Amino acid sequence: MVKPRPQIDQIAMYSPGKPVEELKREKGLSKIVKMASNENPFGYSPLAAEAIRTEMKEIPLYPEVTSPLLAEKLANKLGVASNQVVFGNGSDEIIRLLTRTYINEADEVVMAGVTFPRYKTNVIIEGGSPVEVEMQEGGIHDLDKMAEAINEKTKMVFVCNPNNPTGTIVEKERLKAFIEKVPSHVILVMDEAYYEYADSSQYLETLPLLDQYTNMVILRTFSKVYGLAALRVGYGLMAPEMVNDLHKVKEPFNVNRLAQAAASASLDDDEFLYESIRLNKEGREFLTKQFEAMNLSYFPTQTNFIMVDVGAPAKEVYEYLLNLGVIIRPGHLMGYPTMIRVTIGEQKDNQYFIDCLEAYLKEYRKSEKGVLKR
Numbered sequence: 001m002v003k004p005r006p007q008i009d010q011i012a013m014y015s016p017g018k019p020v021e022e023l024k025r026e027k028g029l030s031k032i033v034k035m036a037s038n039e040n041p042f043g044y045s046p047l048a049a050e051a052i053r054t055e056m057k058e059i060p061l062y063p064e065v066t067s068p069l070l071a072e073k074l075a076n077k078l079g080v081a082s083n084q085v086v087f088g089n090g091s092d093e094i095i096r097l098l099t100r101t102y103i104n105e106a107d108e109v110v111m112a113g114v115t116f117p118r119y120k121t122n123v124i125i126e127g128g129s130p131v132e133v134e135m136q137e138g139g140i141h142d143l144d145k146m147a148e149a150i151n152e153k154t155k156m157v158f159v160c161n162p163n164n165p166t167g168t169i170v171e172k173e174r175l176k177a178f179i180e181k182v183p184s185h186v187i188l189v190m191d192e193a194y195y196e197y198a199d200s201s202q203y204l205e206t207l208p209l210l211d212q213y214t215n216m217v218i219l220r221t222f223s224k225v226y227g228l229a230a231l232r233v234g235y236g237l238m239a240p241e242m243v244n245d246l247h248k249v250k251e252p253f254n255v256n257r258l259a260q261a262a263a264s265a266s267l268d269d270d271e272f273l274y275e276s277i278r279l280n281k282e283g284r285e286f287l288t289k290q291f292e293a294m295n296l297s298y299f300p301t302q303t304n305f306i307m308v309d310v311g312a313p314a315k316e317v318y319e320y321l322l323n324l325g326v327i328i329r330p331g332h333l334m335g336y337p338t339m340i341r342v343t344i345g346e347q348k349d350n351q352y353f354i355d356c357l358e359a360y361l362k363e364y365r366k367s368e369k370g371v372l373k374r
């Protein structure tokens with residue numbers, strides 16, 4: 001029997017939000033509302049669609065290795081140099097490239113206790129040790145405890161801001177103080193996959209700090225507000241020396257032609273971007289008002305998803321909603337057994353989700369044992 005490296009026995013396959021096609025097959029339902037993977041429910045830019053159609057004729061040719069045209073356009077837009085950008089097959093790949101490139105066996109990597117699971121998985125694959133720091137109340141990174149967890153073995157720190165799955169941000173001044181405390185030989189990865197949605201005055205703009213802190217990496221993606229999740233394109237912003245390191249490690253043709261073209265065209269469509277942000281904000285206000293009316297507490301979110309405490313077993317709520325064609329994420333696997341994470345959707349889907357949740361809670365409150373066990 002072939003045996004994998006011992007680290008591989010410590011990890012499990014990534015468990016994504018249930019795909020629409022799978023639920024349709026399983027339940028024989030025609031209408032499915034997917035509010036599970038923090039995708040953009042409003043689609044993607046028509047300019048990207050046009051760019052994909054044009055680029056299709058080039059499919060027989062390999063794409064450019066470092067996405068140079070996209071790099072230049074993005075760099076101009078963000079006000080960084082194009083040699084500070086690395087593109088990946090989703091920002092997932094940048095996380096993989098960072099751990100592949102920098103983590104040795106026994107290196108420690110500090111991260112929040114409830115955060116994006118790919119940090120931990122990738123650290124384990126390299127034989128490193130994830131150091132998970134308990135969250136502070138309210139689903140927020142405990143930056144003081146995270147700073148205390150940094151020692152001579154620490155090679156990398158992940159701060160997911162806003163955080164997935166809790167949707168919360170860390171306060172500006174606290175984050176600035178934390179950044180200052182991270183030693184310059186420790187890589188500080190700021191995962192900002194939901195950056196475009198964050199509108200709080202407490203949200204720290206990290207980009208202006210990039211030149212000052214050469215150990216800082218900022219991760220962003222075209223999968224969320226730009227609506228290009230299936231095309232797989234995300235990026236990391238970092239010192240040019242680190243870009244060179246990652247370029248040596250990455251697969252040559254990691255970002256395909258259609259993805260490069262669509263991402264590039266998306267950068268020209270501010271109208272789509274701002275409309276998505278506006279509609280998300282409306283959805284966020286609608287859902288939070290509904291939760292308040294239902295007496296449910298939630299974590300304040302700066303993203304396109306929200307974690308709400310339904311006061312009932314998350315797994316059961318998940319199953320109940322699945323039967324009605326609504327896919328959400330249950331919190332029991334994330335350490336929040338009575339919370340669910342729901343992606344903010346189109347208004348009609350938000351309303352349908354609320355109707356289904358209300359129906360569940362009505363039944364649950366009538367029954368001591370739980371709805372599905374009766």
Ligand SMILES: Cc1ncc(COP(=O)(O)O)c(C=O)c1O
Pocket residue numbers: 037038089090091092093116160163164191193220221222223229232233234
């Ligand atoms: C915090 C965070 N980082 C990174 C990713 C990876 O996104 P992608 O690989 O699609 O760019 C996600 C996806 O959900 C995420 O939530």
